[in-house]
Amino acid sequence: MLRLPASISEDYFLGKIWQQSPLLIRNALDTEKIPCKSELYSLAENDAVESRIVRELASAPFWQLEEGPFESGFDKDFGESRWTLLLQDMDKHLPQLTSILHLFHFIPRWRIDDIMISYAADQGSVGPHVDEYDVFLIQAHGQRRWKIDTNAIENDNLLPDIDLRILRQFETEQEWLLEPGDILYLPPGVAHWGVAEGECITASVGFRAPTSHDLLEGWVGHLLETGQAERFSDPQRPIINPQNAAEISPDDIDSLIECLNSAIPQGKEAMAEWLGCYLSEPKPHLYPDLPESDCDLAVIAERGIQRHGFSHLLYRRADNGITLYADGESFQLPLELAEFASMLCNSESLTGNDLAPWLQQETVIELLEALYELGSIVSEPRE
Known part of the structure; x- marks a missing residue:
């Protein structure tokens, strides 16, 4: 079970902390089911597993991202420090990890995205960055020092040309050294920076948070794929003055909107049905x-x-x-x-x-x- 502090119930967590403020939970769970370094290396060589390596460089552009799968012995190319291996969707590939997801039973299952696991060499990091979703950072092996910055993040503070939302500037407000079994919860938008002190393995449980554009794209795509198109018609078209031939009249706007609305099912049920399939x-x-x-x-x-x-x-x-x-x-x-x-x-x-x-x-x-x-x-x- 998830060992929350005695003063924090699940109800209190959801009402006062969830999506509002960071929380450090010491000795929160047992981590024996999280794989070791050799297992993670094997997974990084599997082309069915989404894997990446982030390296910190001494000069510009300062951060480098490489996509897997990686060849056997890949770690020899990166040295003994300042690089991190990231493996996505580990709960899908390693069934024993699903028990970790059950620790968060008080949050709807559809909200859980995946468990990402990272192996970091000494001083390994993915830089100061920000996520737009809730995350529980679970320290599995070794130690990692986490720093957070709760200031609002402006888009011009993001480094260009790297798919990691790394920040140009980061101001440390709080920091903690996490030991095996510790968890740091971070709500969306809180910038954070984790640096390994010695080799370490960290698991992060990320939560799904679709944007309105994500939902709109999916819903419209579904309607286009499954719906029957109604062609615009105006059987009672009035005669117009030739001088107004280029005008889009209010009646035309109403008719075109009516045509558009004909493609959208009315009522909540149709969208609820689609959402279940989508999620x-x-x-x-x-x-x-x-x-x-x-x-x-x-x-x-x-x-x-x-x-x-x-x-x-x-x-x-x-x-x-x-x-x-x-x-x-x-x-x-x-x-x-x-x-x-x-x-x-x-x-x-x-x-x-x-x-x-x-x-x-x-x-x-x-x-x-x-x-x-x-x-x-x-x-x-x-x-």
């Missing part, structure tokens, strides 16, 4: 593999199921039923299956005994078969 979609390079064989319910009933590491399962409750979302797809369920939907979406795996009471219902069987065909679930391997 459950995996990242483009992290879709589950499709199964090589058909779903065998007898095997599922005996061994149970496991959610694919890349898969996202969410659900939404409405007056007339439950909608379950899996990797961008939606499935309608009756309200009496709300408990099953919650159990399925909140669990990494379910045993045959967990499933047994539900396998008498045809709707559950059809759902499991569909999820298996999507690759969202797999049958538990026999030990």
